[in-house]
Amino acid sequence: MKIYTRTGDEGKTSVIGGRVNKDDVRVEAYGTIDELNSFVGQAASVLAREDKANWDDLLEHLTLIQHELFDCGSDLSYAIPDPAKMKVTHEMTQRLEDWIDLYEAQTPPITRFILPGGSEPAAILHVCRTVCRRAERRVVTLATEQPCPDEVRKYLNRLSDFFFTVARMANSRLQLLDVEYERGAHVFRRRS
Structure with a gap:
């Protein structure tokens, strides 16, 4: 099988049910999810370089998420x-x-906005969070213009929260404090 087909040379691509421009809002939405999946793979690679036993649970979850991102697409x-x-x-x-x-139970209480980073694992997980938010925005745009399954949007919304939480957890497991946004007020309260 050849990897190239030349069918997209005119700027069109196939979706289930027809052909659309490669910059169609539907293609932008699932393309951003594909980009997110690549960053999740990078995050898993970074974690696997660390003390792997410390990350087995998260690596298992990230692998499942990668499959589920394919489901979203x-x-x-x-x-x-x-x-x-x-x-x-x-x-x-x-x-x-x-x-x-x-x-979240493995993280210290959060009271202020935090800066992305701290450790390399946390930094890449924050990249996953921000790309996930962009994917969610693309899905919201799609839903205003074309038919779109609601559960994908809900899943992506929760997934960005997941990435925020595990980025903080990564710093905590590495015994690093999150860097708080120094000009921010106390805005968060831990829910019980």
């Missing part, structure tokens, strides 16, 4: 989403919430 690739064929479920979003609670 698949669901968005339908010009007309067919509910019977959608892969992203409420249960996947709920599982992210459970993981967020698990990892």
Whole structure:
């Protein structure tokens, strides 16, 4: 099989149900999810270079998330989403919430906005967070213009919270403090 097909040379690509411009809002949405998936792979590679035993739980979760990001892209690739064929479920979003609670319990209380970074693992997980937020914005735009499965948007919203939490957890496991935004007020209260 050849990797090149030449079918996109005129600036068009295929979605399930037709062909669209390569800069179509649908393609932008699932393309940004693909970009996010690449950063998740980079984050997993960075963590695997560290003391791997310290990151086994997170590495397992990141691998599952990479598969689920493919599911998100698949669901968005339908010009007309067919509910019977959608892969992203409420249960996947709920599982992210459970993981967020698990990892948040491993972080110190947060009271101010924090700067992305601290450690290399935290920095790349913050990159995942920001790219995830962009993917979510692209899906919101898509939903205002074309049919779009709601659960993908919900999943991405929760996933960005997951990345924020695990970035903080990474610093905590490495015994580093998050760097607080020094001109920010105390704005956060830990939920019980």
